[in-house]
Amino acid sequence: MSSLYIDRKGTEIKLNGEALVCYENGERVGTIPLAPIERIYLKSDVTVQASLLAKLGEKGIGIIFLSGRKNTPTLFLAQPHNDATRRLNQYELAKNEPFCLAFAKKLMQLKLVTQKNWLWQASHARADKRSQLAEKAGELDQLIGKISEQTTLASLRGVEGRAASVYFTALSLYLPPALRFQGRNRRPPRDPFNAVLSLTYTLIHSEAVLAAYGAGLDPYIGFYHALDFGRESLACDLIEPLRPLIDNWCLGLFRQNILREESFSTTQEGCFLGKAGRVQFYKSYDIDFDDDLPISCYITNRCDSFIYQLGIKKNYLLEYGNIKSNLLVSDSFKIGIDIKTMFSRYGIPIPQKIKRYKYIAIISTEVIG
Numbered sequence: 001m002s003s004l005y006i007d008r009k010g011t012e013i014k015l016n017g018e019a020l021v022c023y024e025n026g027e028r029v030g031t032i033p034l035a036p037i038e039r040i041y042l043k044s045d046v047t048v049q050a051s052l053l054a055k056l057g058e059k060g061i062g063i064i065f066l067s068g069r070k071n072t073p074t075l076f077l078a079q080p081h082n083d084a085t086r087r088l089n090q091y092e093l094a095k096n097e098p099f100c101l102a103f104a105k106k107l108m109q110l111k112l113v114t115q116k117n118w119l120w121q122a123s124h125a126r127a128d129k130r131s132q133l134a135e136k137a138g139e140l141d142q143l144i145g146k147i148s149e150q151t152t153l154a155s156l157r158g159v160e161g162r163a164a165s166v167y168f169t170a171l172s173l174y175l176p177p178a179l180r181f182q183g184r185n186r187r188p189p190r191d192p193f194n195a196v197l198s199l200t201y202t203l204i205h206s207e208a209v210l211a212a213y214g215a216g217l218d219p220y221i222g223f224y225h226a227l228d229f230g231r232e233s234l235a236c237d238l239i240e241p242l243r244p245l246i247d248n249w250c251l252g253l254f255r256q257n258i259l260r261e262e263s264f265s266t267t268q269e270g271c272f273l274g275k276a277g278r279v280q281f282y283k284s285y286d287i288d289f290d291d292d293l294p295i296s297c298y299i300t301n302r303c304d305s306f307i308y309q310l311g312i313k314k315n316y317l318l319e320y321g322n323i324k325s326n327l328l329v330s331d332s333f334k335i336g337i338d339i340k341t342m343f344s345r346y347g348i349p350i351p352q353k354i355k356r357y358k359y360i361a362i363i364s365t366e367v368i369g
Contacts, residue, residue, distance in 0.1 A: 002036040005282040007043040007275070015052040037061055039210060041203070041282070043071070062210040064203070071199055073206045077213050086216040090234075094221045097153075103237075104156055104224035108147050110241035111160075115167045116140040118244055122174050129173050136170035153224065171247070178261050179254065188270025192261055195271045196250045196281070201239075203285065204246060208235035258284055 004020075006013065012023040020037075022030040040056070042048070043066040053076060056063060063076035093099050116137050123133035143163045150156040168184045171193075175181045180191040189195040209232050212219035222233030224240065239246075253259045263277030273281060 002038055003285075004032060004037050004040045005043075006040070006046055007278055007282070008046070009044040011044070012047040012049075013052060014049045015055050020052070034059060034061070039064060039207070041066060043067075043278075060214065062214075064206045064210075066202070071202050073202055075206060075209060077210065083216045087218050090217055090221055094223060100223045101150075101153060101156070104153055105147050105150070107224055107237065107240050108156060108160055109144065111243060112140055112144045112147070112163050114241070114244040115163070116144065118248060119167070119170050122170070126174060132173050133170055136166050136173075139166045153226070156224075167244075175251075176254075188272075190266075191271050192259070192264045192273075193250065193254070195264055195273055196253060196259065197247065199273060199281070200246055200250055200285070201243075204239050204242070205232070205235050208232070208238040212238065253281070253284060 006022070008024070010024055014021045014023065016031070018034050020032045020034060021028060022032070034055070037059075039062045041064050048063075053063075056076070065074040065076070066072070067074065119133055119137035119140065123130045123137060126133060140163055143159055143166070146159050147156065150159060164184070172181050172183055175193060179193045181193045182191070184197070185191075185194050186198050189198045209219045212232070212234050217234060219232035219235045221227070222235075222237040225231070225233035225236040227233060258280050259273070259277055263274055263280070264271050265274055266272075
């Protein structure tokens with residue numbers, strides 16, 4: 001799944017057959033084939049030809065416009081999925097309180113366990129902060145034990161809130177003082193790490209909205225996140241268990257010196273990533289998120305598991321590249337299994353049509369998140 005990022009003022013994009021053509025000051029500067037593109041991110045003053053918008057909708061390619069220094073997203077959606085039954089089932093389940101509570105507990109279990117495990121690893125990496133980080137990991141472990149005891153979504157959100165306080169306090173201990181991180185803040189972010197978190201969450205939330213529409217679901221109707229005017233609650237559900245992975249990926253940008261303190265500018269309006277920093281950020285965002293699959297694949301696969309839970313699909317194999325097969329698989333779930341490993345495991349010859357893909361994901365009955 002490929003993303004195209006255009007962040008240059010005065011760029012004009014036109015359609016030429018099955019390709020995008022970019023112009024600057026009336027001069028042609030590049031041609032990009034449509035075939036590999038899954039989504040397009042546009043920032044700055046970029047002009048898009050109307051016929052191109054129609055073509056992108058036809059091809060199922062979404063556009064995410066990021067406006068202003070706060071990167072406020074506006075989405076141009078491709079044609080939605082035509083199976084309205086999925087949305088009807090989604091609406092019914094959203095009113096089913098026992099289902100929503102069980103669903104939410106699994107989301108929180110995944111999220112908090114990942115946070116706890118990272119804190120244990122961080123405590124071994126930072127000898128000078130070992131005892132403090134280990135203490136915070138222990139606090140998260142206690143909160144994880146309380147998840148199963150909750151009887152309402154409101155009380156579960158209380159556990160999540162306490163866990164967030166513990167987790168971000170631990171992050172403030174771990175991060176170097178130069179990043180000025182004192183806890184989560186946004187709208188606007190006030191330090192470099194929060195600036196990167198906000199930008200990354202904005203992009204990934206937009207990915208989740210596009211994935212939900214493409215899968216035939218309503219992004220505004222969630223199971224854990226309550227209805228709130230203007231909020232895509234299902235998209236929030238989709239990315240909730242991924243947040244610790246996203247946080248760790250953002251940490252990696254600073255550990256690897258892809259981003260530095262000088263990549264940011266701080267004013268009374270907040271702390272924002274500069275143009276040169278954004279170029280490096282986009283390059284990193286589009287490579288493999290966890291050395292297996294890009295983040296967009298995680299979200300697309302999570303949408304598919306949601307659809308399974310809605311009772312619409314039987315077990316199936318989802319290939320990297322969105323080609324589906326009716327091959328039955330075991331009751332397990334793993335994203336990013338190497339295709340050769342997968343087929344040798346089940347003693348099945350690799351079908352010719354998917355040899356060009358490297359990874360697959362298995363969706364099964366046991367997955368809720």
